[in-house]
Amino acid sequence: MMNAPEQLHQFDHANAGYRVLSRVSRDDAERLLEQVLNHQLDFDQVLKDRAKCLVARFSHPDKGWLVLKVPRARTNRKWERFLTLFRPGEGFRQICNMQELERLKLKGPRPVLAAEKRRAGVVVDSFYIYSFIDGREGVSADLPAIVETLLPLYRQGYCRTDPRVANHIINDDGVHLIDFRIRRPFLLGRLRCAMELCQLAGDRLYAVRIGNDAGYSTALMRSAWRVKRVAQWFRKAKQRLRKRILRQSH
Numbered sequence: 001m002m003n004a005p006e007q008l009h010q011f012d013h014a015n016a017g018y019r020v021l022s023r024v025s026r027d028d029a030e031r032l033l034e035q036v037l038n039h040q041l042d043f044d045q046v047l048k049d050r051a052k053c054l055v056a057r058f059s060h061p062d063k064g065w066l067v068l069k070v071p072r073a074r075t076n077r078k079w080e081r082f083l084t085l086f087r088p089g090e091g092f093r094q095i096c097n098m099q100e101l102e103r104l105k106l107k108g109p110r111p112v113l114a115a116e117k118r119r120a121g122v123v124v125d126s127f128y129i130y131s132f133i134d135g136r137e138g139v140s141a142d143l144p145a146i147v148e149t150l151l152p153l154y155r156q157g158y159c160r161t162d163p164r165v166a167n168h169i170i171n172d173d174g175v176h177l178i179d180f181r182i183r184r185p186f187l188l189g190r191l192r193c194a195m196e197l198c199q200l201a202g203d204r205l206y207a208v209r210i211g212n213d214a215g216y217s218t219a220l221m222r223s224a225w226r227v228k229r230v231a232q233w234f235r236k237a238k239q240r241l242r243k244r245i246l247r248q249s250h
Contacts, residue, residue, distance in 0.1 A: 008099060008111070018125075021092050022113035023099075024063075029113050032060075036115070036127060041068060057132050065132035066112060069094075074126075081122040089116040089123035093181070098130060100182045106153060108177040109133055133178065135171030142170050147200065147210050149175040154193045154214050158184050163200040190216065194224035195231075 010021050013033055022029035035041050041058045047067070048055040054070040071090040074080045080090075087093070091114030098111040114128035138146055146168050153160060161181040169176040185192045194216050201207035204225050211221035 008095065013115075016117075018115045018117045020113060020115045021095055023095075023111050024113060028062075032113060032129060033115055036068060036129075043068075063112065063131065065134070066129055067109070067132050068127060068129050070127045075123060081124070084118070084123040085121050089114075089126040091116050091126040091128035095128050095130070097180065097182045101177060101180070104153060104156065104158065104182070106149065106177060107174060108180065133169045133171070133176045135169040135176065138165045138168035138170055138175070140165060142168065142175070143200070145170070146175050147197075147213075149177075150197075150200070151210075151214050153182075154197065157189050157193065158182055159193055159196050161196075163196045165200070190220065191224055191227065194220050195228045197221070198225045198228045 006023050008021055008023050009026075010019065011026060011029075012019050013030060016033060016037055018033060018037075020029050020033060024032075041056075043056040043058050044065075045057045046055075047057060050072075052071075052073040054068070054072065056068050057065055058068065060066050071094075074090045088096075095111040095114040098109055101108045102110070110131040112129040112131065115126070116123045117125040143165055146165060149168075150160060150163070159182070160177060161183065162179060167177070167179045169178055193214075194211055197211050197214065197216070198204075198207040198221070201210055204222075207225055208218055208221040211224070212218065216224075
């Protein structure tokens with residue numbers, strides 16, 4: 001049985017101007033913060049280094065392999081910055097998601113800390129650190145095990161968002177969720193969870209079957225499949241329109 005997750009604590013780092021949300025001691029958190037800001041972490045492997053984000057692995061003397069993630073795109077988008085007037089930044093939200101996943105007794109990365117810096121009330125810099133999960137990326141053959149892992153989540157009314165097979169790590173301990181955001185929809189919750197099952201299944205008949213296993217009716221799963229297809233059409237149409245506007249602007 002999994003132990004209850006350790007509590008997160010929050011503090012302000014006066015010198016650097018960052019607010020920190022941490023599950024390690026304040027001394028350890030401040031040491032990690034300084035290492036990140038001063039570019040002193042010795043990365044063993046850079047997993048991603050793009051305009052969208054930086055993801056890199058490093059070794060910690062007490063915590064083993066850890067991952068630093070800098071969500072560059074989310075921090076730099078004007079709309080995302082505006083939203084942080086009313087909510088925490090990406091780092092805080094992701095660390096809380098990892099904590100919530102543990103509370104729900106599902107496997108995923110363990111949160112270590114997140115830090116964010118605000119200017120005029122909005123987040124202008126953010127990063128977070130979590131445990132590295134060793135294993136392989138999920139493939140289509142792992143779908144039954146992934147679905148079995150996610151069913152308790154959906155039965156409790158939670159969605160994991162972006163439920164792709166590749167967003168799971170498989171190792172000897174089972175299936176671990178990565179690149180997720182846990183949320184509990186207030187409106188049409190069962191329909192949204194059913195739509196995620198449809199997206200994960202990729203096949204209408206299989207979606208109905210696993211939906212039935214999760215306690216959703218066949219009628220609901222068929223409706224979710226249709227709504228998902230319509231939503232995908234609108235999303236692709238929006239992307240085509242955006243590309244057309246960009247081409248015309250150039």
